[in-house]
Amino acid sequence: MHTLFISDLHLTPKRPDITNCFISFMREDAIKADALYVLGDLFDFWIGDDDPTNFAEQIKSEFKTLVSKGVPVFFSHGNRDFLVGKRFAKQTGVTLLEEEQVVDLYGEKVVVLHGDTLCTEDVRYLAFREKVHKPWLQWVFNRLPFFIKTRIVRKIQSDTSSDKSNKSMSIMDVTPGEVLAVMEKHQVNSMIHGHTHRPNIHKISISGEEKTRIVLGDWYTQGSILVYSDHGYELQNKRFTS
Numbered sequence: 001m002h003t004l005f006i007s008d009l010h011l012t013p014k015r016p017d018i019t020n021c022f023i024s025f026m027r028e029d030a031i032k033a034d035a036l037y038v039l040g041d042l043f044d045f046w047i048g049d050d051d052p053t054n055f056a057e058q059i060k061s062e063f064k065t066l067v068s069k070g071v072p073v074f075f076s077h078g079n080r081d082f083l084v085g086k087r088f089a090k091q092t093g094v095t096l097l098e099e100e101q102v103v104d105l106y107g108e109k110v111v112v113l114h115g116d117t118l119c120t121e122d123v124r125y126l127a128f129r130e131k132v133h134k135p136w137l138q139w140v141f142n143r144l145p146f147f148i149k150t151r152i153v154r155k156i157q158s159d160t161s162s163d164k165s166n167k168s169m170s171i172m173d174v175t176p177g178e179v180l181a182v183m184e185k186h187q188v189n190s191m192i193h194g195h196t197h198r199p200n201i202h203k204i205s206i207s208g209e210e211k212t213r214i215v216l217g218d219w220y221t222q223g224s225i226l227v228y229s230d231h232g233y234e235l236q237n238k239r240f241t242s
């Protein structure tokens with residue numbers, strides 16, 4: 001009995017090594033799990049559910065096959081795939097989660113989220129996020145032709161990445177007070193998130209209680225998987241084969 005968590009794969013046709021590792025993971029590992037949670041940034045960037053490429057089809061078909069074989073898949077949006085929408089969910093069978101979602105893992109209530117919203121000192125990012133999350137702006141954007149959207153995204157990516165290069169590592173990590181506030185809001189003692197690319201299991205002792213924050217790793221040089229079972233949890237790596 002175990003559930004798997006992954007995030008921050010940043011899948012792109014430019015990185016077949018990551019894609020191959022993901023496909024092996026889906027066929028060899030995820031198929032044996034009770035459920036799979038993808039906590040955002042599955043894609044390097046998801047421009048829209050109208051993506052016509054073979055690459056998008058290939059990834060969607062892996063999810064569709066897994067779900068059709070009886071493994072439920074849950075998806076939280078990341079800052080790179082916040083435009084994954086209802087059409088993607090319908091085509092794959094994946095269930096889209098709330099921004100902060102409480103899940104029951106073998107009797108333990110755990111809040112799961114991408115993690116970008118925990119970085120409250122990154123005020124320029126949060127201001128940017130608020131803009132691109134405006135429903136009316138997404139409504140308009142989603143109706144543009146795919147090639148126009150691609151151009152807009154490339155331009156904004158270049159503007160944001162030059163801004164990011166001026167930020168300190170500490171600004172881009174979670175704010176401890178925000179972590180506790182989110183756990184408190186949902187009345188849980190455990191949290192699982194990605195985004196920071198700093199895989200770890202943090203134990204926090206506060207007012208005589210122990211809280212746990214599990215951070216998932218990225219897939220830049222290997223697969224990174226959290227195996228959460230009825231008798232414990234472990235962060236594991238999966239080697240790239242090519």
Ligand code: LP5
Pocket residue numbers: 079080116119122124125128131132133137138139141152153156157159160161163164167172
């Ligand atoms: O993922 P990572 O670690 O590289 O960086 C993130 C934050 N960066 C981003 C940038 C996005 O991935 C780029 C997205 C392009 C989106 C196009 C959308 C098309 C319009 C859609 C309309 C519905 O997420 C980075 C964080 C970092 O995580 C760590 O937490 O710091 O944040 C930034 O670098 C953001 C900059 O600080 C913001 C700079 C603003 C530049 C002006 C852009 C114009 C805004 C136009 C809005 C429509």
Ligand code: MN
Pocket residue numbers: 040041078079080114116194195196
């Ligand atoms: Mn992210």
